[in-house]
Structures are given as structure tokens and as C-alpha cells.
Amino acid sequence: MTTVVGTPTLARTRTELAAALSSAPHARTGRPHGTAVVMTMGALHAGHLSLVRHARTLAERVVVTIFVNPLQFAPTEDLSRYPRDLEGDLELLSGPGLLGADDVVFAPGPQDVYPDGDPVVRVAAGAIGDVLEGESRPGHLDGVLTVVLKLLHLTRPDVALFGRKDAQQLAAVRRMVRDLDVPVEVVGVPLVRDDDGVALSSRNAYLSADERRRALGLPAALRAGSEVALTGAAPGAVLDAARTALAAAGVDDVDYVALVDPDDFTPAGDEHVGEALLLLAARVGATRLIDNTTVTLGDRA
Numbered sequence: 001m002t003t004v005v006g007t008p009t010l011a012r013t014r015t016e017l018a019a020a021l022s023s024a025p026h027a028r029t030g031r032p033h034g035t036a037v038v039m040t041m042g043a044l045h046a047g048h049l050s051l052v053r054h055a056r057t058l059a060e061r062v063v064v065t066i067f068v069n070p071l072q073f074a075p076t077e078d079l080s081r082y083p084r085d086l087e088g089d090l091e092l093l094s095g096p097g098l099l100g101a102d103d104v105v106f107a108p109g110p111q112d113v114y115p116d117g118d119p120v121v122r123v124a125a126g127a128i129g130d131v132l133e134g135e136s137r138p139g140h141l142d143g144v145l146t147v148v149l150k151l152l153h154l155t156r157p158d159v160a161l162f163g164r165k166d167a168q169q170l171a172a173v174r175r176m177v178r179d180l181d182v183p184v185e186v187v188g189v190p191l192v193r194d195d196d197g198v199a200l201s202s203r204n205a206y207l208s209a210d211e212r213r214r215a216l217g218l219p220a221a222l223r224a225g226s227e228v229a230l231t232g233a234a235p236g237a238v239l240d241a242a243r244t245a246l247a248a249a250g251v252d253d254v255d256y257v258a259l260v261d262p263d264d265f266t267p268a269g270d271e272h273v274g275e276a277l278l279l280l281a282a283r284v285g286a287t288r289l290i291d292n293t294t295v296t297l298g299d300r301a
Contacts, residue, residue: 006101025060025102033059037157042066043083043202047192063155066107071143122146136255165191167292199291211285217249218291225278229295235259255281273299
């Protein structure tokens with residue numbers, strides 16, 4: 001394993017970013033790509049670091065963006081409360097096997113990403129942005145895709161890595177890149193769970209001890225649905241098993257429990273055979289959590 005030595009360059013403005021990217025990496029390691037980008041909103045945890053470690057294996061230079069994007073928050077959501085800890089994030093990113101002297105952390109303010117204020121022209125997610133997360137959070141995926149496209153232009157990577165915990169976001173980014181001919185390879189990286197099975201999320205910091213115990217209902221629901229899917233049961237039975245497990249854990253404020261085609265997020269009906277995504281979104285206390293897993297639906301003909 002290659003040891004990464006040094007402190008990454010911190011760029012706060014477009015000019016600083018361009019200067020940091022203009023110099024060639026000091027060493028050539030034979031990795032398949034020149035530059036990889038990992039986009040985050042900060043408050044980093046082990047899930048983010050797994051993305052950075054994976055990016056480290058793919059590219060000579062890794063750029064990590066840290067930007068809390070206002071376009072993807074509704075007026076009623078937690079933009080002002082969203083955890084921010086740039087100093088702590090930089091310390092984490094400089095850990096062994098992560099970022100080094102050739103790498104860049106781009107941590108702009110809103111005025112640097114949107115110099116003319118809220119953009120008039122935005123990316124529309126289309127049909128994939130109208131369901132599930134899009135239905136629960138109207139305009140959310142439009143805001144995500146708009147900032148992702150801007151950051152791709154600014155960082156000019158060969159490969160961009162996204163976590164599979166935000167499965168719908170990953171699917172939407174892939175579709176945008178394909179539809180708009182964006183010259184970047186999109187790589188999905190498996191989600192990371194804490195020791196108790198809860199998917200890692202910056203929002204987990206909001207959970208009380210009791211809420212954390214109830215949050216265990218989400219991975220329990222995914223396990224229950226997966227086990228039923230293994231029996232060859234119909235999609236409705238898989239969904240029922242997941243809902244029952246959520247209720248048993250005291251998770252009663254549920255946004256959705258869904259089975260979808262992994263590519264276009266259309267519902268996986270009785271005719272669907274093969275891989276499907278089982279997705280959950282629910283509030284535990286005031287904190288909204290999402291989770292998902294891949295299940296295999298059999299031929300019931």
C-alpha cells in the first residue's frame with residue numbers, strides 16, 4: 001500500500017482551486033486516472049473517508065470538495081443546522097492513506113460556487129427526480145445535480161466517486177453524465193455502516209440515545225425484506241416485511257418503503273426479475289434517515 005505523505009492544499013476560491021490544479025503531481029504511481037473528485041458537505045465520517053481511500057487507488061490526485069449546497073435544502077430543512085467542522089474535516093483527510101501534498105480540498109463559500117446568486121439556469125433531474133426523495137423533498141435532486149455539474153466543471157476530474165447510501169442521487173448523477181455527455185467516469189462506492197448496523201450519516205449526530213436505538217429499525221427492515229426476497233416472494237411481501245420491522249422498532253414516521261429498478265427508479269413490480277433496490281426513508285425524532293440494500297427478485301411465473 002502506498003503511503004501518502006504531506007498536507008493537502010486548501011483552496012477556498014475558484015482562483016485558488018485553479019492554481020492548485022495547474023501543477024502536476026510530484027510522483028507518478030501508474031494509477032488509471034489523473035484526477036478523482038469526492039464531493040461532500042463536510043462533517044466527515046468513516047463513510048466519506050472510504051470514498052477518499054477508494055479515490056486514492058484510482059487517481060494520481062484526489063480533490064475533495066466540502067460545500068453545504070443551499071440549492072438542495074427546502075426552506076423547512078436543516079441548512080442552518082447542518083453540522084460544519086472544516087478544521088476537523090481537514091485533520092481527518094490528512095490521516096494515513098488519505099490526502100497528501102499533491103491533493104486538494106476545495107471548501108468554497110456560496111459566493112464562490114454561485115457568484116451571481118441563485119442560478120437562473122439549473123439542471124432538472126427529470127422523472128428520476130419526481131419519485132421517492134424527489135417526492136418527499138421537491139427540487140432536492142435538481143439542486144444536487146446543479147451543484148454536481150458545477151463542481152465537475154470546476155475540478156475537471158477524470159473520475160467522480162459517490163456513495164451508494166444516496167442511491168437515487170447516484171442514479172441521477174449517472175443519468176445526467178450520460179444524457180449531457182459529461183466527460184467523467186462515475187463510480188459508486190458501497191455504503192459504510194457503524195458497528196450497530198446503522199448507515200453512517202452526518203445527520204446521525206442529531207440522534208439521542210433512544211433515537212439511535214430506534215434507528216436500528218432501518219437496517220433491521222432491510223434485513224427482513226432481503227430475507228423474504230430470498231424465498232422468491234412477490235415484491236409486496238418484501239415491502240410488507242420491511243414495514244413490519246420498522247413498526248416493531250418504533251419507527252412510525254415513514255416517508256417511503258420502496259422496491260425499484262436500480263437504473264431508472266421505476267417501481268419493481270411482480271414482473272421484475274433480478275436485482276432491485278429496497279429503499280427506506282423515515283424520521284427518527286426530528287432526524288430524517290435513508291438506507292437501502294440490493295435484493296434479488298426471482299421469477300414467479
